[in-house]
Amino acid sequence: MEITIVAGARPNFMKVAPIIKAITRANHTDKLISFRLVHTGQHFDNKMSGSFFEELGIPEPDTNLEAGGGTQAEQTAAIMVRFEKELLENRPQVVLVVGDVTSTMACSITAKKLNIDVVHVEAGIRSGDLTMPEEINRMVTDSITDHFFTTSSHANENLLRSGVPVNRIHFVGNTMIDTLLSNYDRFKNPEISVNGVDLKANSYFVLTLHRPSNVDQESQFIEIMNAILDGTGNFPIIFPVHPRTAKLLEGLHIKDPRLCFAEPLSYLEFNYLVKNSRGVITDSGGITEETTIMGVPCLTLRNNTERPETITIGTNELAGTDPEKIKFYLNKMVNGEWKKGIAPPLWDGKAAERIIASLLEIYEKELSLSYL
Incomplete structure (x- = not known):
């Protein structure tokens, strides 16, 4: 199975780090997943992106599209033009996008126009506020996604209301929490x-x-x-x-x-x-x-x-x-009068493992059917 993983802005790196580690673990079994990590360059300041690779154990990207800067439209266009070239030269079975930044939307559109499946990690979340660029990114991405990996029952319900078939919604938890829990003892003063x-x-x-x-x-x-x-x-x-x-x-x-x-x-x-x-x-x-x-x-x-x-x-x-x-x-x-909270369901540090297990099941089944 061949996956292109997209990251472009600071929140993305926290979400892809455990996915990459889960792929590495799967490859120690009888499964084999190859991946390319594409950094779109949406955040190009080292303090906003560069240090994350070293701290979170993320391998150096296979390519950096260097598409940062400019207006929303300029950045979206630059990412799409450069990502199209990347996909034409290195066509995967699946493009995996995370979160709701400009890179998420731009790379999803580009992949679908090349008839490549898109899977969206952190799909289905909605604020209802169309003045937020992120809300537009979420809605556009989810309108063309093939498989939706969700963090909560709220996200599941949003997708079901929009007409997404239940068999394409996969409630797996939160990969950002995977990263948080795995680094909890490494926090640095x-x-x-x-x-x-x-x-x-x-x-x-x-x-x-x-x-x-x-x-x-x-x-x-x-x-x-x-x-x-x-x-x-x-x-x-x-x-x-x-x-x-x-x-x-x-x-x-x-x-x-x-x-x-x-x-x-x-x-x-x-x-x-x-x-x-x-x-x-x-x-x-x-x-x-x-x-x-x-x-x-x-x-x-x-x-x-x-x-x-x-x-x-x-x-x-x-x-x-x-x-x-x-x-x-x-x-x-x-005054110390704040409410106490609890962890939402499946925010347990194992979301990435569930994502990779689901992808293997989905695409191995589809590959088998294609040979019939």
Whole structure:
């Protein structure tokens, strides 16, 4: 069986790492799976992608399309043109895409136009918010996917409602959690200090913000930051700044002795901070999954989420961007009054094994039928 695995942005690397390891384990049995790892170059900054290969034990990509930069349309076009050439030169049986970034959608379209099967890992999640580029990517990808590997019952239900046959939906769990659990004992202290004082467990907050809806409008960004500063008591706030957000912050002059801006951190360093924090404030979806597994309080500054299980049974809450609501929830974090969460079903570190077992069963059966 020949698979092309696509990764292009930081969240993708966490999702493909356990899949590659599961393929390696399968190849030690009587199964044989060959794969090519294609890095689209969507994230081309080494701090956003390069360090992940070494830390997570991902082999060097077989090719890097170097399609980063530009507008959404320019990046999509560049990925499609270069990925088409890759597939024509190295045609696989299956193209495996993960998540919901531009690379996911662009490579899915390219593969289907060449009549190559697409399998989507983390299929079926929906926020219902069409202003999010990721929601468009999810919907387009799932409209042409052949087999859907899902993380939750919510995702299964979304796919069934859209008309996907039940035999093409495979509930396997969450490969991001595979990576989290397998690296839990390897988290690395980034040794950040605030005003010369080293951070102690449960004595600081972690903040991440990058979505255009939160950071593009100067007045709203300032309101959000002021609400966060007002609601977090005397605790320091560690803010690893996305390159895009760093540019916006330069002109806002947001300063406070408790606010510590940091360079983008490696996977092991960032999760060390999260694991030992009092709570996380974010607009990222993936982080809400990790905090749920680590039992860390998490506040999402969005009006919707594509991961409702992190709220219904996890440690996440939605606050939107209303300053008063943000401060209300942060006061609960400060006072240690946050809810306790549990792990969603099948978020047990074995999702990648289930994916590879399913792919072997599906495509060995299809190959056998083709010879009849």
